[in-house]
Amino acid sequence: MGALHELSAAELVAAYRDRAVSPVEATRAVLDHIAAWEPRLHALYLPRPEAALAAARESEARWRRGEPLGPIDGVPITLKDNIATRGDPTPLGTRAVPLSPAQADAPPAARVRESGAVLLAKTTMPDYGMLSSGLSSFHALARNPWDLRKTPGGSSAGAGAAAAAGYGPLHVGTDIGGSLRLPAGWCGIFTLKPSLGRVPIDPPYTGRAAGPMTRTVADSALLMQVLSRPDARDSMSLPWQDIAWGEFDAAPERLRGLRIGLLLDAGCGLPVQPAVRAAVEDAARAFERAGAVVEAMPPFFTRAMLDGMDHFWRMRSHVDMKALPEDARAQVLPYIRQWADSAAGLSADAMFRAASQFHATRVATVAACAPFDYVLSPTSPVVAFEAELPSPTNDPLRPLEHIAFTVPFNMSEQPAASINCGYTDEGLPIGLQIAGRRFDDLGVLKVARAWERIREPQRPWPTPLIEG
Incomplete structure (x- = not known):
């Protein structure tokens, strides 16, 4: 058995069942590992070691009785800042939000507590989740454990960094345009943005999904057993299905005969960096060697679609910020204020055309994917950029140039x-x-x-002794 903080959720649960390890031992090991990393990584919000150890002791007693609450009882976990936890403030990454205690757990928080998971902390995010970086007016600047000069991505910034750094095996983030997948890609971990409504969330919103962020596919499948349970508060949730998440463990033969689309040109946005293109092409060739039929896929996402969504989100944020008291509004990152205020002059006609691009994106994405069983693409056209930057372009008037591969699947409601x-x-x-x-x-x-x-074999996970 390896170091306890390195064990997967499945390995921990098996060790608890066999009484080879206790939840208290595992939690202490993870907390010690966090203490070595966190002063430089800044992945966590509201870390509560004593509360985590108390929850671990309760889990330990349940395992001794042979009465675990669920499939992740005793497993250390984190939740993103914007997933409300009862009694805690939900700052949404910004100093502009009053720090009022949440009245109830949001659905993902409720599900993991019901299953007995050990909540270590919340994780950091940028202001309002509107950046693909860890830059925040409220939280300390989150960094990428592979290279502390780089961003972990966002908006699930702290969750991506925490997963890569070994802050326990399970983390939950959210995604409305790439906020699970971008940090996963830049931190080298796995995530699933589920089909819209597969994981209940509150408040629900067009394209918004919560999902697991883990080092392995197995741990995400295990966490989906918990997160996908129903919650009536999500009016956009899917009818609950008893999905056999435990049957995720497919052999390479699973790929034989699948028709795979290979999308290397998103249609707009930043050009794909040569290293990114080469890695994705290598992956596609490996799929072909495994028996899949891989076919180049023409771009379907357009500048009008990307700009329309951008302009709509600008106006939404502009309206929200206009409602803030002036002193609170001044606390928001200047980059985000400039981005939002640029919508002030948009006409009603322009906003209608902008809003219509959400549906246009949905239709185009579904049609483009219809001939294929699955679609491969880069997660992002670029790799992790400097931690201090709000976006790869550092331009509030070109803020979404890196999400053209991810955002279409939010609007089409497809899993990615x-x-x-x-x-x-x-x-x-x-x-x-x-x-x-x-x-x-x-x-x-x-x-x-x-x-x-x-x-190919993966490189060892970064350690707090390696600063990049």
């Missing part, structure tokens, strides 16, 4: 995963996105697991 497929010469991870048809969340997990089996 990110999994590592290589490294740059500098050692930065490169993400491979695997998208499936709507509702085929388990299928995406199976394809990701098959890829996990056939890909």
